[in-house]
Amino acid sequence: MLCSDHTLAVEMYRRVRCSKGYKIANRPCRYCREPTESEVHSLFLCEGFADLKNRRDSFFSRVSEISPHLTAPRITQDPIQSIHLFLDHRDLAPTFAKFVFDVVIMFPGPERRRGSKK
Numbered sequence: 001m002l003c004s005d006h007t008l009a010v011e012m013y014r015r016v017r018c019s020k021g022y023k024i025a026n027r028p029c030r031y032c033r034e035p036t037e038s039e040v041h042s043l044f045l046c047e048g049f050a051d052l053k054n055r056r057d058s059f060f061s062r063v064s065e066i067s068p069h070l071t072a073p074r075i076t077q078d079p080i081q082s083i084h085l086f087l088d089h090r091d092l093a094p095t096f097a098k099f100v101f102d103v104v105i106m107f108p109g110p111e112r113r114r115g116s117k118k
């Protein structure tokens, strides 16, 4: 995710050839139709389906166990600052990495072509 090598619409639409291009506000979330399926949206804001919300709630609970001042409202109020806090914290960084992995696989990309089978 740090290298933008993921299958969220914010990146996938960047790679689509279109004469007008796809503006960032025209890369909708596949689950809730918000205008931009971004990293922050998928990780912290999307209410599109229960598995995602459950995984996020589990992550927020674990974060609050490790660092009680980091509550769900505080995290969602400033997600970018929260990401920096997660990555700077010895115990939160691996917890956040697993959460990111779990969320990204909930937003699969198109099947990759592997050449013709002969």
Ligand SMILES: [Zn+2]
Binding pocket: 029, 030, 031, 032, 033, 034, 041, 045, 046, 047, 048
């Ligand atoms: Zn969404």
